[in-house]
Amino acid sequence: MGIKIKSNNAVATVKVYQGYGHQHNLTVFGHVLAGLVVYSGHYSNNIWRNALRLIRMFMVKPISRVPVRLQWNAQQFYTTTEADGFFKFEWESTEPVPAGWHGVSVDLLDTRGSAVVTGQGQVFVPHSTQYAFISDIDDTVLISYSARPGKKLGVMFSKNPRSRKTFADIVRYYDLLALAHTEPGVPNPFFYVSSSEWNLYDDLHAFFQHNQLPNGAFLLSQIKRWYQLLRSGGTKHQTKLIRIARILHAFPKQRFVLLGDNSQSDPEIYTAIANKYPDNIVAVYLRNIRSEKEAATRAMLAGIENEGIHRCLFSHTEEAIAHSRGIGLIG
Secondary structure (H helix, E strand, O other), X not given: OEOOEEEOOEEEEEEEOOEEEOOOEEEEEEEEEEOOXXXXXXXXXXXXXXXXXXXXXXXXXXXXOOEEEEEEOOEEEXXXXXXXXXXXXXXXXXXXXXXXXXXEEEEEEOOOOOEEEEEEEEEEEOOOOOEEEEXXXXXXXXXXXXXXXXXHHHHHHHOOOOOOXXXXXXXXXXXXXXXXXXXXXXXXXXXXXXXXXHHHHHHHHHXXXXXXXXXXXXXXXXXXXXXXXXXXXXXXXXXXXXXXXXXXXXXXXXXEEEEEEOOOOHHHHHHHHHHHOOOOEEEEEEEOOOHHHHHHXXXXXXXXXXXXXXXXXXXXXHHHHHHHHHOOOOO
């Protein structure tokens, strides 16, 4: 979340998203946006208020090519925002970092190198566990109707993070996965990789908290402006593959389970990942959202070259739970 400070009559917001890393190498990202970007935590069942709230999330103005500084303990690192206001820091900590959540600060700097706005964020360092999970969000966890653009937009405009719905049993399933072959105080890590835009980060984070889904790092898609709102979620899916590959590179010794659906490109992306990183992938789970794509999805899963990688196409979460129990993934 960003801390907003007014300086010299100029107002900006530094939003710092949840990053990730391990004992030494860490990654965090965010945006610098013009104005005070404040998303209300008060939710309404009024359709018009929900629609206005969504529109405001896309009424952002990124600030490009400005210097930002990361403060990490006694270390400092510098970079410049991209054309869409996005920044990313990748660094090595001089001290080992224990598992858990760790605070970071990012400063927007003026021409003299002084901080004018500061954003606070967190970096997630997982415990050393047997499994890690990479999950899509829309139509995997959150009912989104991605295959039906009209209904998708209707739900987006009329609902809020507390009125949006999860699939039946998905919270129970993810709780079981989070505790699979580990202790309650040492949950398995989750990484939520989605084609949804960074505009929706606060709502998605609130949705996960409200439904008590496992906490984890979010990796979303390029921020969009108000005139692109109707194309929300339409980001090129090649970028999703790249984001997943970066997680695998960051945790080369971890064994991953991929969870997604067949409403868009998860079958192609997950098959490509499984074939490129066969020793890192334990299983691939896909929710069967589009029955007309079922045969094509099964054919895609059959294209996973490593026969030791488990695969499951399911229509109901209970089927995925039963499969996970059958392969010993959960108890």
